[in-house]
Amino acid sequence: MFYIELECNHANKTFNNRFSFDRFTNTWCFCRVVNNILKLRNFNLEHGITHIPLELPWSSPGFVNIYFIEDTNGLVMIDCGVNGSEYLKLLESKMTSYGISFEDVKLLIGTHMHSDHIGLSSTIRNKNIQFALYKNSVDFIDGYNDWSIRFKQLKHYAKNEGAPKSFLDDLDQIETPKYAGKLSKPDVLLDEGRTKNINRNIEIIFTPGHDRTEISILDNPSKILFSGDHILPKITPFIPLEDPTDDMLQKYTSSLDKVYNLDQKLIAPGHGSIIGNPYSRIEQMKLHHERRSEKIIKLIGNSQLSGWEVVSLLFPRKLDALNLRLAFQETMAHLKYLENNGKVKHLMNSKINLWETTKQV
Numbered sequence: 001m002f003y004i005e006l007e008c009n010h011a012n013k014t015f016n017n018r019f020s021f022d023r024f025t026n027t028w029c030f031c032r033v034v035n036n037i038l039k040l041r042n043f044n045l046e047h048g049i050t051h052i053p054l055e056l057p058w059s060s061p062g063f064v065n066i067y068f069i070e071d072t073n074g075l076v077m078i079d080c081g082v083n084g085s086e087y088l089k090l091l092e093s094k095m096t097s098y099g100i101s102f103e104d105v106k107l108l109i110g111t112h113m114h115s116d117h118i119g120l121s122s123t124i125r126n127k128n129i130q131f132a133l134y135k136n137s138v139d140f141i142d143g144y145n146d147w148s149i150r151f152k153q154l155k156h157y158a159k160n161e162g163a164p165k166s167f168l169d170d171l172d173q174i175e176t177p178k179y180a181g182k183l184s185k186p187d188v189l190l191d192e193g194r195t196k197n198i199n200r201n202i203e204i205i206f207t208p209g210h211d212r213t214e215i216s217i218l219d220n221p222s223k224i225l226f227s228g229d230h231i232l233p234k235i236t237p238f239i240p241l242e243d244p245t246d247d248m249l250q251k252y253t254s255s256l257d258k259v260y261n262l263d264q265k266l267i268a269p270g271h272g273s274i275i276g277n278p279y280s281r282i283e284q285m286k287l288h289h290e291r292r293s294e295k296i297i298k299l300i301g302n303s304q305l306s307g308w309e310v311v312s313l314l315f316p317r318k319l320d321a322l323n324l325r326l327a328f329q330e331t332m333a334h335l336k337y338l339e340n341n342g343k344v345k346h347l348m349n350s351k352i353n354l355w356e357t358t359k360q361v
């Protein structure tokens, strides 16, 4: 049920588990559970676009935003929610209330390969609706379907970063959530720019960082950007280290720059409410990561620390297994980014690797 934390939390605010996360001081503190941040409210986007917020099996965020965009020969659906017959029923009844049926839908696009966005996709494909993901999704289907594959590399990496046995054992016990459904190769593999499957002037923009397959979708007639989890209101998406060779934070910041350069009026995100000030929101999100990187450099100071020690300093509060994994992955993503930017060095040892800053501070 906490899969969503892997997706979208970890930043300014984490509403699950009764934590809030202060964006600038990076300290965890208790707060009351806030359940009403995502209201069951439909946005009136006009331009032939219908928005349906669909419940998720967890409370924060409690909804995923599903969009239907009119094209000349049917509707293009963006994201679909988690797997499960109860969620299908819920979606169908909401669609009916907006006069939409699956027969009207010609294409389902998944913004990225997380269960809250594409879990229900195989069920929808069975209704003769084509399913599209970004073209590199084929490389990650096995990992999506089997989390023991997905986290295999991470375990090895964590061991070398000084993670304790309990953490490594927890990684072994991760199971693929039932909400993910089963994925097979998409019918349509999207590339950047226009796609022949859509007549309307819609552009696909590859925006990896939160997920390696993430896309944003720009509807040129309305100048609305459908951002998936790349840009969210109030919360900043979790940036994971999954493959140790992949600098996900670099990818993420480049993707923010890419989207910043688009001509857009509104951002329609994968969770939460419409973002009416796209450019300042993107600036805020960049600032959040810059500040966290600066904090990591300060924490290392003149010491040589293992990755695990950096995690413990950055997240001093006791965390449950899930949040600890998220904290580890995000800290490692920052260290990788700082290393690639010449700010820290990774000292490879035979036992435990260490990190030090390049300038003594």
Ligand SMILES: [Zn+2]
Pocket: 007, 008, 114, 116, 117, 229, 270, 271
């Ligand atoms: Zn999400």
